[in-house]
Amino acid sequence: xxxxxxxxxxxxxxxxxxxxxxxxxxxxxxxxxxxxxxxxxxxxxxxxxxxxxxxxxxxxxxxxxxxxxxxxxxxxxxxxxxxxxxxxxxxxxxxxxxxxxxxxxxxxxxxxxxxx
Amino acid sequence: xxxxxxxxxxxxxxxxxxxxxxxxxxxxxxxxxxxxxxxxxxxxxxxxxxxxxxxxxxxxxxxxxxxxxxxxxxxxxxxxxxxxxxxxxxxxxxxxxxxxxxxxxxxxxxxxxxxxxxx
Numbered sequence: 001x002x003x004x005x006x007x008x009x010x011x012x013x014x015x016x017x018x019x020x021x022x023x024x025x026x027x028x029x030x031x032x033x034x035x036x037x038x039x040x041x042x043x044x045x046x047x048x049x050x051x052x053x054x055x056x057x058x059x060x061x062x063x064x065x066x067x068x069x070x071x072x073x074x075x076x077x078x079x080x081x082x083x084x085x086x087x088x089x090x091x092x093x094x095x096x097x098x099x100x101x102x103x104x105x106x107x108x109x110x111x112x113x114x115x116x
Numbered sequence: 117x118x119x120x121x122x123x124x125x126x127x128x129x130x131x132x133x134x135x136x137x138x139x140x141x142x143x144x145x146x147x148x149x150x151x152x153x154x155x156x157x158x159x160x161x162x163x164x165x166x167x168x169x170x171x172x173x174x175x176x177x178x179x180x181x182x183x184x185x186x187x188x189x190x191x192x193x194x195x196x197x198x199x200x201x202x203x204x205x206x207x208x209x210x211x212x213x214x215x216x217x218x219x220x221x222x223x224x225x226x227x228x229x230x231x232x233x234x235x
Contacts, residue, residue, distance in 0.1 A: 004158075006158075036226075041228070041229075042228055042229075043120070043207055043209075043226035043227050043228045043229055044159075044207070044209075044226040045226070046223055046224075049223070090158055090159065102147075102149075102164075102211065102222065102224065103149060103161040103164050103172060103175075104149075104151075104159070104161060104224065105161065106151075106158035106159045106160070107158055108157060108158045109157075109158045
């Protein structure tokens with residue numbers, strides 16, 4: 001079974017400060033890893049994903065994440081927060097096995113508040 | 117390009133009634149996933165369907181819940197005899213395939229969700 005843990009259900013950052021959202025996963029097979037963002041009353045939008053290859057993944061809106069197998073982590077960062085980054089962020093994992101389909105297992109989410 | 121459409125956006129039902137949630141995937145997508153988001157929780161997988169087939173329903177409650185994705189028309193998630201614990205946001209996602217030509221999973225495109233309130 002797979003699971004995802006996001007440390008911190010709420011994070012508050014100042015505009016212009018570093019955004020760091022933590023994600024740890026467990027998986028019995030090589031995982032595919034994702035970060036999604038959810039704005040109020042909207043669906044989820046994919047920020048970035050890791051499948052294979054380069055462990056530092058760049059996504060949209062200036063976000064990036066690094067896959068660290070030894071630490072089973074996939075933390076999300078952005079060097080400088082913008083007011084528009086206020087949203088809820090979800091880390092997710094899927095099994096790297098094609099026959100299993102691509103169902104996503106999500107973490108509990110981290111709500112980001114950006115202070116002016 | 118139209119994205120994933122879900123309707124209704126908000127649905128209110130009394131205990132014991134039926135709820136029918138509709139999902140129209142992105143045009144050309146043949147894979148549909150349903151997820152449920154309970155208050156203050158992350159999304160939980162419910163069911164994965166391809167046209168006319170249920171591939172994985174391991175996340176579906178054993179009773180009262182069913183899903184279909186017919187050859188024509190939207191995917192339907194049906195909840196019979198709703199209870200207060202069914203109150204949640206239900207999200208549908210679609211993808212063209214489960215895995216892309218280059219290897220790795222195809223992106224799932226999410227709809228805006230249906231927020232079900234059971235009184």
